Amino acid sequence: MNTYDAAAARVRRVTVTSPYDGQRIDNFLLRELGATQGTVPRTLIYRILRTGEVRINSQRAKPTTRVRTGDEIRIPPIKIQAAPSSTLEIPESWLSRVPEMIVYEDESLLVIDKPAGLAVHGGSGIAFGLIELLRTATQQGEELELAHRLDRETSGLILLAKTRTALHALQTQLRPEGQAEKRYDLIVHGRWPAALQRVEAPLEKWQGDGAAHRVQVTASGKSAVTHFSCRAQAPQTSLMQAQLHTGRTHQIRVHAAHVGHPIVGDEKYGQRALDKALGLPERPPLMLHAAQLTLHHPRTNQAMRFSAPPPASWRAVLTAAGFSSAGLRALFSPQA
Structure with a gap:
């Protein structure tokens, strides 16, 4: 220790x-x-x-x-x-997965399709996270840094910078007033009302830092705005897309639950009974995926757009929830 x-x-x-x-x-x-x-x-x-x-x-x-x-x-x-045995050892099973995670790479940045269940960094009982994995696999060392974060259970696109200049440029774009855009796919319980396209509800953290912290809607919280659009519906669930206009912790998860449509598989803000009603052999993972990312290259200023389909495991949840083949195509086909 x-x-x-x-x-x-x-x-x-x-x-x-x-x-x-x-x-x-x-x-x-x-x-x-x-x-x-x-x-x-x-x-x-x-x-x-x-x-x-x-x-x-x-x-x-x-x-x-x-x-x-x-x-x-x-x-x-x-x-x-430092403890004598402080050298970080990452299993080969994870190192071998890195090439398939890489969506794009150049001398300035790295775009990764992060699997669900992998934290972005180690700590609080987590031996290693995405940043430690990539620093080891790419031999970039401490020069490689996260430009933003995703929840551990959220899959999808995440940006890393290879230089301090690139990091600063990317973080500037990713601020609420910046030009970068992030869109997420999610499956929620219930049939989402067509008229409900904007959720604006202030959010506040409580219970301190670490794994136990939660976020709640409260008048004293920080401003938070999420735009939702419905892509397909099943009898008791909806396939949605969300766009963040602020970047609060757990924002999409809390806003969806706040309006009565918690995300399927959300153990912190969802409802176990609703997940169980889907008839799956076990509770599904969090159905939230960072699907699209639009930004300008930190060095050339060239417009760039990246997309990644949700994990293949989502197909079983969609089928159990009663989505049509059209709903499946909407999720897994290339997005405009």
């Missing part, structure tokens, strides 16, 4: 330079501490943020706070002693 000795080091003050403008403070600290002290658990980053030991221009910061060029970051004294 790693140990932390605060008395053995000194407070550091780091000034943010332009390549890191707009980066979240938790990711800034992971990079900054990792570059000088080796692997730093994300849980430690959240702890020193939560206790106020990290300051931006003498002010406390949340993990989601974004740093700006010229900001002075106070970093508390931390000393990490």
Whole structure:
């Protein structure tokens, strides 16, 4: 186990330079501490943020706070002693799957079709995630970074940057006011009303960080907007497409449940009884897939569009739910 000795080091003050403008403070600290002290658990980053030991221009910061060029970051004294067996070992069974996950790759970015069940990064009892897997498989090391995130149980398209310049450009596009667009396929319970195309309900996290946290609709939450469109319907379920206009944690899942149409297989916000009624031998996985991604190349500014069909396992759920062959074609055929 790693140990932390605060008395053995000194407070550091780091000034943010332009390549890191707009980066979240938790990711800034992971990079900054990792570059000088080796692997730093994300849980430690959240702890020193939560206790106020990290300051931006003498002010406390949340993990989601974004740093700006010229900001002075106070970093508390931390000393990490790595365990003798700290080398990360990733099973060959996962390494061999990487080539089939790659949708697109060039000198600036990597587009991956992430399988459901793979976290984007290790921590909190998870030995490794997508970023550790790809850093090992591609031999990119710490230069390869996530441009955004997907829930562990959500499958589909995710962007990674190979350079700091590309990361900054991609993150700028992925902000709510940016030009990138993300669209998701999902299967929900019930027949979605044709008139319900926009869900606007503020969201707030509670129960703290980590696996146990949840998100709820509350008037004191942050603004969140999701557009929904129906692609096909079965007697008791609907095949939907969702487009995010804000990027809150679990946004699509919570908004769908909030309007009475929880996502099939959602163990956190769904309904087990409704999933059981589909007649499958076991509860289905989360039926949420990042299907389309539109952006401009971070170096050339060329418009780019990527798409990926949902996992093949969705076919069994669609069939059990009573979708027609037309519904299956709508989901698995190339999308306009």
